[in-house]
Amino acid sequence: MFSGRAWRLVAFGDPEEGIELQETVWAEPPPGQLLIRVRTAGAGFPDVLMAAGRFPLLGAPPFGLGEEAAGEVVAVPPGSRFAVGDRVAGITAFLEGWGGYAEYAYLREHSTVRIPSGMTDEQAGGFPIGFRTAYAALVERAPVEPGQTLLVLGAAGSTGAAALQLGRALGATTIAVAGGPEKLAFCARHGADHVVDHRAGDMTARIDAITRGRGVDLVYDPVGGSTAATALRSIAPRGRIAVVGLASGSPVPLDPMDMLLRNYTAVGVLASPGEPAAEAAVWDRLADLAGRGEIATPVGAVHGFGDVPRMIAAQAAPGPGKSVVRVA
Ligand SMILES: NC(=O)c1ccc[n+]([C@@H]2O[C@H](COP(=O)([O-])OP(=O)(O)OC[C@H]3O[C@@H](n4cnc5c(N)ncnc54)[C@H](OP(=O)(O)O)[C@@H]3O)[C@@H](O)[C@H]2O)c1
Structure with a gap:
């Protein structure tokens, strides 16, 4: 006892x-x-x-x-x-x-x-929570490939900042979306190749400029609401949005007709443990990445x-x- x-x-x-x-x-x-x-x-x-x-x-x-x-x-x-x-x-x-x-x-x-x-x-x-959630999205549910472009919402937040780092470790080009200069500077220090302030200027135009009009392959969304609705406009054809959370108070408003016409997919993500040996292997991989300084x-x-x-x-x-x- x-x-x-x-x-x-x-x-x-x-x-x-x-x-x-x-x-x-x-x-x-x-x-x-x-x-x-x-x-x-x-x-x-x-x-x-x-x-x-x-x-x-x-x-x-x-x-x-x-x-x-x-x-x-x-x-x-x-x-x-x-x-x-x-x-x-x-x-x-x-x-x-x-x-x-x-x-x-x-x-x-x-x-x-x-x-x-x-x-x-x-x-x-x-x-544990931030990186296990990011792993569930970027490896298990909506795998991101080296060279793809990953847009992370809430990127200065707990699970967002983990996704930023894991995405970079997996070889993606990362775009961090956050609110205000302090959070953008934080994201730049933690793995963002590009930063976008959702509170200032035209978020869609900025992402368009970064991706040269192509759009992003994957949106990691722990925020939902209007920020996620805006991010949907920047998904490339055959791209995906990983639905992780709703820090804004409401989930991303998905429109099946928009998904059909623009050929993109929404993937729900719940970081839940798999079969014990496989789950232990996930944690070993995350610890290995941390031990090598690729994520922190x-x-x-x-x-x-x-x-x-x-x-x-x-x-x-x-x-x-x-x-x-x-x-x-
Ligand atoms: N699916 C899963 O397995 C899983 C696992 C863990 C967490 N989650 C979910 O993911 C979401 C985010 O969790 P977290 O721990 O990463 O949150 P967090 O550290 O608080 O970060 C959330 C970010 O969302 C943005 N945001 C926008 N509107 C907001 C509002 N009205 N109130 C608060 N934040 C707002 C903020 O960024 P800006 O100020 O830059 O806009 C903030 O940095 C939650 O809904 C949580 O339940 C899901």
């Missing part, structure tokens, strides 16, 4: 009122999970959806928050690939109510990776453990990069 504190959602609504720090006990991990002493945990827009009761895969509170965490393994079930003392990062058992904003966290064994040397605690805590968590703000409710409220209008909580 391990005891410590965990931030738990007790009521939907304002995160600063509905999230409580509670004394909690963690039992030995069941098969398929491991227990870590948390050092860092990654944040993102899903926290906002969970606190508001708008996250599709979760029921009613109470439940722990935090989809991803990094730290040292303190307990494993018999037959685990991991050992006590391993330094790991992975996706928490948040769907079962156990999150990463806590002193201990259960990680799903097959969605966990040993942290490559050179990766900081902050990078490790913010690594685009860390933004780092928050204290006591600041979690305020930090989640702030995710509704995030600054550039991946927000991370330093737990210990």
